[in-house]
Amino acid sequence: MENPAIMEMTAPRLSNFGNMGFWPDRTVFHEAATLGRALQVEQLIEGGASVNMVTVDNITPLHDACIQGHPNCARLPLDAGAQVDMRTIHGSTPLCNSCAAGSLECAKMLLEHGAKVNPSLTALTASPLHRLMIEHGALLEAFDLQFGTPLHAACAKEHVDCARVLLKAGAKVNAAKFHETALHHAARVEMVDMIELLVDFGSNVYVTDNDNKKPIDYTKPGSPTEQCNNIFHLCFSxxxxxxxxxxxxxxxxxxxxxxxxxxxxxxxxxx
Incomplete structure (x- = not known):
């Protein structure tokens, strides 16, 4: 028989977690997973709370534990039978969330429980790709309409280390998203380290995007990338x-x- 106290704790309630989202049916289970309260998560599961309960956005406690990088809270629902590849309404799986949070421990745990490294992508889904994913055969050129390839996403999010891993694993440095390359991204967000990395791996400085602009056209005097103008000019000459x-x-x-x-x-x- 289900514990009434537990049922009351997991009942729908209002909760606002700032940049973590606002859902009118968020539960205490979701809150405990988000905040890394492993003991509370364990008590809720033992009291009969469903490990697959979802918000209106189809977010489970497992999603919340993974996006916050709490492996102890992720392990409990997984061991209790949580659906490892449950998707939110935006198409994100717990593995996508783990990679977005940079949590290698959560990602490993999900893979051990059978998570798919190459789920079919939707327009709003980014591929769950980093070192561990590459080792398990993730697609280096997986493409989605929002970010483009994983290399585009790494540049847009300003993750130089991730970009370096992708390039060393064989990602195409000149892959284009609507004629826009990763170098366009790097120039636009004014990342000197990223620009130098991409040029090192043979990025094409001549290519133009839909606005007929080369990467050099996105650098401007006085910006952190001003010194990169020398690199671009050198490549042209x-x-x-x-x-x-x-x-x-x-x-x-x-x-x-x-x-x-x-x-x-x-x-x-x-x-």
Whole structure:
């Protein structure tokens, strides 16, 4: 028989968690999972609360635990039979939420419980992709209408480390979303590190987007990316692949390039 006290605690109630959302039927179970209260989550489950109860947005306590990166709270509903690939009305699974939160522990746990690494994507769904997902065969070029490829998403969200992982795993640096490349994103959000990373991996500085703009057109004087204008101008004026040149020269690169009769800026770019 279900515990009346537990039933009262899990009944629909109003709750506002700031940027975590506002749902008129959010329950104490959702709240406990969001705040990382593992003991309370355990008590609720033992008292008969459904591990698959949903809000009007089809969000389960498992979604909440994962988006906040609380593995202890995620483990409890999973062990109690929670649906691992339940989707919200926007198409996000708990695995999507874990990756968005950067929670490797939650992601591993979900995979161990059979979560799909390549769920079919909807227009509003981002692919759950990071190091662990790549190791489990996630699609590097998974595409959605909101973000484009995972590399586009990493640039839009300003995650340089994620972009580096994707590129090293073989993601296409010049993949386009409506003619817009990741380099356009990086230039627009004024990320010097991201621009340099993409150029290092062979990003095409000549490509234009739907507004007929090259990445360089999104940099402006006085911005953090002003120094990147030198990189862009150098790419336009010297059509060489510095990685190929350094590979050709091998260990002699530092010595040979340093002796060339070219500007220090060019030497710095090649090296």
């Amino acid at each position: 010297i059509p060489i692949n510095r990685v190929a040149l350094r590979t050709l020269l091998g260990t002699r690169a530092l010595e040979v390039v340093g002796q060339l009769d070219i500007s220090q800026l060019t030497i710095s770019y090649i090296l």
